[in-house]
Amino acid sequence: MRAPSGVSRRGFLVGAGAVGAGAFVVGAGAAHALEANSTDLVHHPPVDFYGQRQAGIATAQQDRLVFAAFDVVAVGSLAQRRAAVRDMLATWTRAAEAMTNGDAIPGLNNAPLTPPADTGEAFGLDPARLTITVGYGPAFFDNRLGLESKRPTDLAVLAPLPGDELDSANSGGDVCIQACSDDPQVAFHAVRNLGRGIVVMRWSQLGFGRTSQTTSEQQTPRNLLGFKDGTRNIRSDDHPTMDEFVWVGDDSDQSWFRDGTYVVTRRIRMLIEAWDRDFLQDQQDVIGRDKYAGAPLSGGSEFTAPNFDAKDAAGDLQIAADAHIRLASREHNGGIQILRRGYSFTDGTDRATGQFDAGLFFIGYMRRPEQFIKLQSKLGASDALNEYIKHVGSAVFACPPGLKPGQSWAENLFT
Ligand code: HEM
Numbered sequence: 001m002r003a004p005s006g007v008s009r010r011g012f013l014v015g016a017g018a019v020g021a022g023a024f025v026v027g028a029g030a031a032h033a034l035e036a037n038s039t040d041l042v043h044h045p046p047v048d049f050y051g052q053r054q055a056g057i058a059t060a061q062q063d064r065l066v067f068a069a070f071d072v073v074a075v076g077s078l079a080q081r082r083a084a085v086r087d088m089l090a091t092w093t094r095a096a097e098a099m100t101n102g103d104a105i106p107g108l109n110n111a112p113l114t115p116p117a118d119t120g121e122a123f124g125l126d127p128a129r130l131t132i133t134v135g136y137g138p139a140f141f142d143n144r145l146g147l148e149s150k151r152p153t154d155l156a157v158l159a160p161l162p163g164d165e166l167d168s169a170n171s172g173g174d175v176c177i178q179a180c181s182d183d184p185q186v187a188f189h190a191v192r193n194l195g196r197g198i199v200v201m202r203w204s205q206l207g208f209g210r211t212s213q214t215t216s217e218q219q220t221p222r223n224l225l226g227f228k229d230g231t232r233n234i235r236s237d238d239h240p241t242m243d244e245f246v247w248v249g250d251d252s253d254q255s256w257f258r259d260g261t262y263v264v265t266r267r268i269r270m271l272i273e274a275w276d277r278d279f280l281q282d283q284q285d286v287i288g289r290d291k292y293a294g295a296p297l298s299g300g301s302e303f304t305a306p307n308f309d310a311k312d313a314a315g316d317l318q319i320a321a322d323a324h325i326r327l328a329s330r331e332h333n334g335g336i337q338i339l340r341r342g343y344s345f346t347d348g349t350d351r352a353t354g355q356f357d358a359g360l361f362f363i364g365y366m367r368r369p370e371q372f373i374k375l376q377s378k379l380g381a382s383d384a385l386n387e388y389i390k391h392v393g394s395a396v397f398a399c400p401p402g403l404k405p406g407q408s409w410a411e412n413l414f415t
Pocket of ligand 1: 223225227228229230231232233266268270287289324325326328329330337338359360362372375376379389
C-alpha cells in the first residue's frame, strides 16, 4: 500500500499492477529512492474492485481471511439514520476501492492534530490480491432503516438445523465484511479501517489457509482434518454452473439484488484431538475419500467421479452410507451445489478442555439460502463427521452486485 504523500518515510515498493514493476513511491520527506529489490516482495496485480459482481466470490481464493459482522447503531430520526448508513456505505466504497488498489484510505493522513484517516499498518505492503466483499443480514431490512420493502424474500435468519450448538454472540449481524488477501495484515487492515463508523462489531473471524479449490488452476488445499478439500467444489470459472447455483438472476424479487448472491457462514469447531486418535481407515470412511491422494474410496485418483454404488468383496458400500461426500453430493441431495470458500481457523486454547479452539470457518456462496438449509439438514442429521465437529456460529447475508466506477454500495438501496 502506498503511504499518503507528504508523510516522511523510507521509499517503499508498490504492486506491479498498480504502477509498474519495481517502481517506488517516496514520501515527500524522503529525498532518495531505494533501489528495487525484486526479491523482497511478491507482486500480484490488484484484483479489480469494480465489475458486474463483487470481487471475493469468484476470485481465485486467497490464502487469508478476516471476516466481521457488524450491527448498525445509527441514531436520530429515520431520515437521519438512513442518511448516516448511506454515507457510511459510500465511505466504505471509496476506502475499499483505495485499499484494493494499494492506496491509503482517503482523507486526512498528514494533519498533526487529527487522527490519521488510515491506521497505517498496511503501508509498504502489497495488497496481495485483496478483495473486500460486503453483505446485508436479515435485520438490516427491518424498520430501523426503513428498508423493509428492499428485503429479498429468501433472506431470513436460518432456522435451527439438526445438531446446531450455536452461540448467538458468534452469529448474525446487520452487515458483513469479508476481506481476503494473501497477506493477513492487509486483510486485517481492511476490516479494521472499514469497521469505523456507525456500526459496532458483533463478531469476527480470522482464517488462515483456504480450505477450497475455487478455480481450475488452483491446487486443492487441505483442511485441518488433513484431507484435501474443494475437489468437487464448483469452479468459479465454470460460468453456467455459477449462474445456476451462485449468482442471483432476473428471477429475484429485488432489482437491486440481481448479480448478487447469498453467503452463509458457519463457525464449525473441529474436535481435533478426538480425530487425531482415530484410525486412518475410519477417518477415510467418515469423509469417503483417501486421506493422502484425495481419491474417492470407490477408486481412481482425486478427480475420478465417486461411484456411490460400488461395493467391496464383502458386499459393503465402499463409500459408506453416512460418508460426508455421499450425503453432500449432488447425486444424493437433489442436485444442489454451492460455492465453498471457507478457511481454517484457530482461536487459541479452549480453557475447558485444554484443546485447540480450531476448525473450519465455512463460507458458502449460493443463489438461495435454501441450498445450504437442505444440505445441512441432511448433514446435521446423518453425517459421520458429526462425531468430530460442532456448528457454533451461523450467519446469512445478501451480498449486493458489483459496482461501476463512481457508484457506492448504498446506491440502489437508499436511492
Ligand atoms: C468441518 C466441517 C467440514 C469438513 C471438514 C468438510 C470436509 C470436506 C471434504 C474433505 C470434502 C471432500 C473434497 C471435496 O469435494 O471438496 C467435502 C466435500 C463437500 N462438502 Fe464438506 N466439510 C465440512 C462441512 C461442510 C458443510 C457444512 C457443507 C454444507 C452444508 C459441506 C458441503 C460439502 C459439499 C457439497 C461437498 C462436495 C461433495 C461431493 O459432491 O462430492 N461440507 N467436505
